[in-house]
Amino acid sequence: MNRYNVIASGSTGNSVIYHKNIMVDCGVPFSRIKPFLYDIKIVLLTHIHGDHFNLSTIKRLAFERPSLRFGCCEWLSEHLEGVKNVDIYNIGSVYDYGLFKIIPVKLYHDVPNCGYRIITNDYKIIHTTDTNHLNGISAPNYNLYALEHNYDENIVKDVIKEKELRGEYSYEKYAINAHLSEQQANDFYYKNKGENSEILRLHETSLLKELRKWEHQEKY
16 A cells, blocks of 8 residues: 655645545645546645745645645744634644644744654654754654655765855855755664565655665666
């Protein structure tokens, strides 16, 4: 059974659907969500950045599906004025929706942000993107670790230096203070994983995707 569907993940847009009915982040045009519109039961929102929070799409979803629920922490509540069925969460509290439970997790970005634990009777997910670290967070023996793998610590300083020498903007200089590295994500995963765990790489930069593609080609 496919437990997740990555609609988009990266700096141009983010949205992942779990169990066909729980969507985390809504940073894409409505057309990307439309094929799944009538399966979604709740949309979990994390932070205000446009690649995670597309207000026009959110309002369109609320219009097309009047019974659809939205969940977020208090820092997004003022941005959802006029949207119905909004549940405001506290970090660490458990919200029981019957078929699943939601627990917000505090993350560390350049704006207030959270991740989510999504728990059903037999399956546990932790979803974290746009965070500088995962210190103080644990998720032992979860089934799915959906973690940001934004940059590679082994090359990031060289990439920054090369871009600065060329007089180019260096996203990586910002990323090291606001995003999670591949090494941090893997460290968290291997410290917490169980026998049946799986990792889902999210929010990779185009450079990191190209490096993984090249490594795969070299291997095979």
